[in-house]
Amino acid sequence: MNTFKQGRYSGFIKPISYFIDLSIIVGAIFLFEINLKNLYPFIFYACFFWIIIAFKNHFYEVQRYTKVxxxxxxxxxxxVFFVFVLYAFIGFFKQPNISRWALGNYxxxxxxxxxxxxxxxxxxxxKYRSALGxxxxxxxxxxxxxxxxxxxNIFNARPSFGYKFIKQFSVKGDEFSLQKCFNFIIENDINEIYFxxxxxxNKQINKLIDFADNNLRELKFIPDNKDIYTKKLKYEYYDYIPIxxxxxxxIQDTVNKFTKRFFDITFALFIIIFILSWLTPILAIIxxxxSKGPVFFKQSRNGFNxxxxxxxxxxxxxxxxxxHLYQAxxxxxxxxxxxxxxxxTSIDELxxxxxxxxxxxxxxGPRPHMVSHTNMYAQRIDKFMVxxxxxxxxxxxxxxSGFRGEVETDKDIINRVKFDIFYIENWSLLLDFKIIAQTLINALKGEDKAY
Structure with missing residues (x-):
């Protein structure tokens, strides 16, 4: 089995930008005599709406190829939106004593x-990309x-974009082979494929898509025109070249990633403190x-990336x-x-x-499989690695949706992968809430394949 590896963008840039901007918003308040009656509600109001506006405005979605x-x-x-929101604070919270001049300077x-x-x-x-590589x-x-x-030419002429061009494969001639491309990509740890x-x-494109999905590589199209082939495709420009x-x-969006992680931590702490703290000793005794043996069972599984x-x-x-080899x-x-x-009752999963x-x-999220099963399904089931x-x-x-527990036929795992991909491409916090609620209902009434 190949070792799958996916190069990632710098994950700390956006969170640090959020932190610095919010620090500026909060710190600058103390430099002006705005005559705020309630300081902390104003700070919360300003920070909250800055984040909301930034989210709607895609303010932190500055890519390496974004123009000045x-x-x-x-x-x-x-x-502009932030100005409207802050001046609306005066009327909405009935703050006539606020200095509009000082607020403007702020x-x-x-x-x-x-x-x-x-x-x-x-x-x-x-500079870091162009000078230091x-x-x-x-x-x-x-x-x-x-x-x-x-x-x-753009990759070579614009090192500030941060793309290191490795090789071009010409499809003309008898020597071209997609398999050679695939081997080269794996051997040289290529992050992105442009074609x-x-x-x-169409057959070659499908093979390329399947390879990228199954090996966690980013695949990007170079179209002949601006026709959008599917609503799920994301349209971008590198200089004047459409990609x-x-x-x-x-979930890879910074705000969504933070939201999901914050919810995960909050929900996990709630379960650990209010349920596992007293349930674990009781179950341990039973x-x-x-039977003799440990209270907890540890199993190696494949997760993110x-x-x-x-x-x-x-x-x-x-x-x-x-x-570690066979499902129940x-x-x-x-x-x-x-x-x-x-x-x-799914208590064993707590x-x-x-x-x-x-x-x-x-x-x-998608349920993790045993390592031995992951290796097997990755070879047998198309797009399993997505x-x-x-x-x-x-x-x-x-x-x-009815696809939990034992995998009896390939159809079970194929349907599971379809639902997993749908979840990945259509994630929302509301969808998470819906899945959690349905999981609780299923646990209370019991499921046929929960054995």
Whole structure:
């Protein structure tokens, strides 16, 4: 089995930008005599609406190929809406004593400092990429057209974009082979694949898409025109070259990632403090009374980006050497009496909230499989590896849709993968709430395949 690896963008840039901007918004308040009657509600109000406006404005979605004029547009739009919101505070909360002049000076300073910081980060990152060669992504280009040649020139001429062009594959001639491309990508740890739609057949494109999905590589189209082939494609420009991204993953957005992680930590702490704190000692005694062995069962599974982690459960079987190789089946003699109950009610999964707290898992996401099963399904089931673009979950859309427990046929795992991909591409916090609620209902009434 190949070692799957996906190069990532710098994950700390956006959170640090949020922190610095909010620090500017809060700190600048103390430099002016605004005559605020209630300081802390104003601070909360300002920070809250700054984040909301930034989210709607995509204020922190500045990419390595973003133009300076686009940043100016983002800044102007952000500050205009922020000005309206802050002046609305006066009338909405009936604050006639607030100095409008001082508030105006405060907003000018905030705009100036935020602008300086945003461009400082932008130019420092560009310098870091162009001068030091850091924060780069290795790319290849498949196809030989005018647009692919222009794109390669951009990669070579604009090191500030942070793309390291490795190789171009021409599809003309008998020597071209997609398999050679695939081998080269794996051997050289290529992060992104760019290809010309005009140069490949539909069959070749499908093979390329399947390879990218199954090996966690980012695949981007170079179209002949501006026709959008599917609503899920993301349209971007590198200078004047249009680029289509195959799949957008909402959870990878910084705000969404923070929101989901905050919810995961909060929910996990609630379960650990108010349920596991008293349930664990009781179950420990019952499990120990019925059979010898540890209270907790630890199993290696594949998580985000195919990384292995130790997944925890309450032990529901008698200790056996096959626990890491074979799933529980109906009437499985390895399952203890207490084990049958906690498996039927999904109580055995509760220790995984510690995995959530540690950051290996999420409350909701694709269920992680045993390593041996992951290796098998990755080879047999198309697009199985897509589920590793996000953290695995304690529960998931596939599980609440009837595809939990034992995999009896390939159809079971194929349907599970379909639901997992739908979840990844259509994630929302509301969807998570819906899945959690359905999981609780299923646990209370019991499920046929929970054995």
């Amino acid at each position: 004029v686009q940043i100016f547009t983002l800044l102007l739009r952000q500050i 907003l000018v300073l905030v705009f100036f400092l935020v602008t300086c910081f945003k461009f400082l980060v932008f130019f420092l990152l560009n 850091g924060n780069f992504r290795k790319v290849i280009v498949i196809g030989d057209t005018e647009k692919t040649r222009q794109l390669i 010309s739609v005009a140069d490949l057949s 289509l991204s195959l799949r957008t993953i909402p 499990i120990k009374m019925e 195919y990384k292995e982690f130790d997944c925890y459960k309450f032990r529901s079987m008698t200790p056996n050497k096959d626990a 089946t109906k009437g499985d003699q390895r399952v203890t009496k207490v084990g049958a109950f906690i498996r039927k 220790p995984q909230f510690f995995n959530v707290l540690f950051g290996d898992m999420s409350v909701v 589920r590793h673009f996000v953290k695995p979950g304690i529960t998931g859309l596939a599980q609440t």
